[in-house]
Amino acid sequence: MRRKLVAGNWKMQGTLTQNAALLDAVRSGMAAMNSVDCAVCVPFPYLAQAQQKLSGSNVKWGAQDVHQLDKGAYTGEVSASMLHDFGCSYVIVGHSERRAIYGENSQLVAEKFLMAHLAGLTPILCVGESLQQRESGVTEKVVAEQLDALIQLGGVQALRSAVVAYEPVWAIGTGKTATSAQAQAVHAFIRQRVASQDSQIASGLCILYGGSVKANNAAELFAMPDIDGGLIGGASLVAEEFLAICRAGVPS
Ligand code: PEP
Numbered sequence: 001m002r003r004k005l006v007a008g009n010w011k012m013q014g015t016l017t018q019n020a021a022l023l024d025a026v027r028s029g030m031a032a033m034n035s036v037d038c039a040v041c042v043p044f045p046y047l048a049q050a051q052q053k054l055s056g057s058n059v060k061w062g063a064q065d066v067h068q069l070d071k072g073a074y075t076g077e078v079s080a081s082m083l084h085d086f087g088c089s090y091v092i093v094g095h096s097e098r099r100a101i102y103g104e105n106s107q108l109v110a111e112k113f114l115m116a117h118l119a120g121l122t123p124i125l126c127v128g129e130s131l132q133q134r135e136s137g138v139t140e141k142v143v144a145e146q147l148d149a150l151i152q153l154g155g156v157q158a159l160r161s162a163v164v165a166y167e168p169v170w171a172i173g174t175g176k177t178a179t180s181a182q183a184q185a186v187h188a189f190i191r192q193r194v195a196s197q198d199s200q201i202a203s204g205l206c207i208l209y210g211g212s213v214k215a216n217n218a219a220e221l222f223a224m225p226d227i228d229g230g231l232i233g234g235a236s237l238v239a240e241e242f243l244a245i246c247r248a249g250v251p252s
Pocket residue numbers: 009167171172173174175210211212213231232233234235
């Protein structure tokens with residue numbers, strides 16, 4: 001059985017003081033919750049703080065983006081090996097905000113994913129459709145294109161120890177969650193698409209749902225057979241809310 005993973009995406013939020021309280025609360029709240037995996041993806045400047053506060057606990061940490069190359073003259077960028085240096089376990093790649101605001105396409109996202117893998121990190125590949133795409137009936141086509149770019153570049157093997165996060169763009173930060181049935185349908189589609197190439201990798205693949213997950217809807221989403229946890233934005237900034245979502249991932 002796949003373990004549930006709940007990963008927070010803080011985005012560009014936090015201060016040293018606020019983070020200290022949040023990290024301490026998540027660390028202590030998670031101490032007795034060993035049957036669910038938990039991580040926080042923090043802004044780059046706070047990686048050292050996350051490492052210092054979370055080392056030795058069952059809460060992992062990670063980043064929200066990474067460069068596709070390992071080193072060089074790329075002012076302002078951060079490499080996967082740097083993230084590894086700070087003890088990161090995870091890195092988010094291809095978040096819809098990066099695709100929409102920074103023009104990242106699926107080819108670039110696949111390159112970032114593979115570089116993260118090479119450095120020993122677990123990449124969290126975000127996929128998902130816009131509202132217009134959903135309404136035009138092309139959700140599966142969009143998600144398939146995003147997934148296939150990675151499979152073409154790295155082979156299906158690239159998904160062996162990785163995470164995919166299905167995040168419908170219309171549900172991110174809007175308070176509008178996909179219904180558990182809508183989310184399950186896309187998760188099942190992702191798993192089937194991977195299974196068509198390698199059924200073992202597909203059955204072990206962790207597929208998170210993201211998009212306005214809160215304490216009051218997490219349990220229903222996490223009960224679906226192909227939903228293996230959540231990628232949590234806004235609610236990951238409030239310790240009690242985030243911990244309640246993690247609790248929803250504890251097997252009953
Ligand atoms: C996200 O940004 O990945 C996300 C899911 O945000 P929210 O939970 O705030 O919708």
